[in-house]
Amino acid sequence: MDDAVGPLVPTHWGKVYLAVEFIVLYIIFPTSLYFFRQTFGNRIIPSLVVLGVGCLIILLLDRRFERKKLWNANDFGTHLKRTLKVFLPAVLMVSWIYVLVEPERVLAFPTENTRTWLMVMVLYPVFSVYPQELIFCTFLFHRYRALFPNPTVMIVVSGFTFGLAHLFFANWVAPVMTTVGGILFARTYARSESTLQASVEHGLWGDFIFTLGLGWYFYGGAIT
DSSP: OGGGGOOSSOOHHHHHHHHHHHHIIIIIHHHHGGGGHHHHGGGHHHHHHHHHHHHHHHHHHOTTSOGGGGTOOTTHHHHHHHHHHHHHHHHHHHHHHHHHHOGGGTTHHHHHSHHHHHHHHHHHIIIIIHHHHIIIIIIHHHHTTTTOOSHHHHHHHHHHHHHHTTGGGOSSHHHHHHHHHHHHHHHHHHHHOOHHHHHHHHHHHHHHHHHHTGGGGGOGGGOO
16 A cells, blocks of 8 residues: 555555554554553663664665665755854753752752763664654654644644654653753754754754753753
8 A cells, every 4th residue: 555655745544554653653653551560660771772773674675765864965054053052041041940940959960970970971862863753753743744744833733743752751850851852853854855864953952951950951861
């Protein structure tokens, strides 16, 4: 059934198939993980890698997908400047708020467990960030473009599903922050058409969050 693999102009039933698939994969599945969070908590990274590889394989098998989007570095500096214009002032604001709210956790990770922190700084962007951008930007934008032809709607949908996927951390901070972050990353992907570019932005935010001390809210071992 060619309609089921995301044709440029799908038939009515092709859209129905894609809509059901989208609901199952991006809404029902991540929501259901909340009820298995204690079991799933220690399997987050391996699961992301497997899902990311699965999305990558499907994309590579689709002749309509432009493979350049996986590593596109055109206008990298221009897009990075746009990212930093938001990132730098936001870092100051988030840091200030966190210092006031939870001062005991500020910079606790890099100072108390430096070796693990360094490993996270290097490995997190590779094994967590890039697979997430494959799943929530590259794959989602390509496969479900017929459902969300409006770029703004697609960006919001990407951000919403990204936040929804963080419900299983069982705190309000993770889904709220990742919804906002997901919208930023999706906007960068839409502008740059580059998984790499979106991953760089995501990696900056992720490494900052873990360094500051907010990583506790995104740590599988802290799930209750």
